[in-house]
Amino acid sequence: MADFTIETLRRDIARMIHVDPSEIGADDNLMDLGLDSMRAMTLVLSWEQQGLRLDFSELARDVTLAGWWAVVARQQNTERT
Template sequence: MTTHTGEMLTLERMRADIAKMVHEDPEAIALDDNLMDLGLDSMRVLNLLVRWNETGIGLDFSELAEHTTLQGWWEVVQRRLAQIQDSPTR
């Protein structure tokens, strides 16, 4: 999905954005790491959501709050991308 800024929301971008937020190298963020244990709190998650929603994906905080791993968040994103692609008004 292209974005308002020309960027796509990818797993790699999500990993890099999370890593920057918690002052880690992207390679240090595993798919199954508990992101809250790495230092993400609700304010940081909201900041990530603002950045990611600039892509037009329209994620909601409650969707991500149900998950604590990058894998869980990526699955939410994939479901949302599929919904957008299947939408007749895209």
């Protein structure tokens, strides 16, 4: 699995909602920025194809870049141990 960074997430989300990555703040609600559940699921599936295993329900608890990054970082740390 490739290491994902918060910038990887920001870039992928930005591409999905057609905004510049700099427009996504760590605490911005991604749904308010235009990320609907179908696009979110598409992102999760794309990341899974790259080797990142995520539980969509965990991501739904905090729909911010920081919230998603916390889930990804925790998952990456679990897989390393």
